[in-house]
Amino acid sequence: MNTIMIGAGAAVLCLLAVGVVWRRRSGSSAGQSQRAHRDAQQRTPPVSLGETYEFGVTEFTDHHSGDRVAVAKVEGFVVFTTDVPAGVSPGDVIQATITSFNRNETSADAIFAGRP
Template identity: 50%
Template sequence: MLDPAILGGGGLVALALGAMLFRRLRGRAGSVSERRSRERHEAAQKREPPVDIGDTVTVAISEFTDHHSGERRAVGKVEGFVVFIEDVPEDCEVTDAIRISILSFNRGHTSATARFLESV
């Protein structure tokens, strides 16, 4: 007859291995938000940007982010296309409408960089 202590230990080992396997498989698939982000990025790579370099457009600030240079950048969208905006004054806030000028695109044309022109 099997000793219950041995069976219990084997159960713990099986549970631990099952948990490791679950985490590994989940890590490959990624979280729901990671998958959605990847899907949006892939879709953006397949479409033409809705703006051209030099265009002047009005956007609402959707959020602020810190650029790797240490600068604070506003983020806006034009028809869902992400635009990172430089030189935004400190008194601007999320939801403010601003005029911007498109300066450049990233390598894959999935986002753009723009310069703040004025608050609207």
Template identity: 50%
Template structure:
């Protein structure tokens, strides 16, 4: 027969695991759910740009790429484009001209290079 300490410890472990599973699979915040829905929708549509296209777009924000480089985050018709080689004096809301270089594996975002600040 199991003692109260063992049963109590088992209950705590079960609660911790259950809480983690709930958060992982059901307990996402509204922002996380919307982000996942946008990602899923993006996988089901064709990108609005092609490799080699030159576009004008506004910088929304900057992010640090896994390589350590600073990249501008832009959107074209809601499609995310990460832009390399953006000058340090550029800020969010600046309009830049870019050239599309490649797509990620799922074609849900693209990489581009900065050509000029407009």
């Protein structure tokens, strides 16, 4: 009986230890994300309205507009690009023209302008 109690206690301690490690790791990731967002709010965007830029597509996502958009970064600044042809894949380089910024200028919307 004592062996069972000791084993159960050890199992509970192991589960608690795993929970603490998991929480610290996920908290660290959330903290890094919050710091990056705060830093983005405090800097001037590296892109300008009406200008065309060349960058690599990192992924595709559904934008708040409901459209499928290409996601890219210019100097760490996120650019969501619409009207990207179906043949474009993550890793492809495209050109896009900046059309607007979000409210805090931490990201921009663009429209596909072609391939280099």
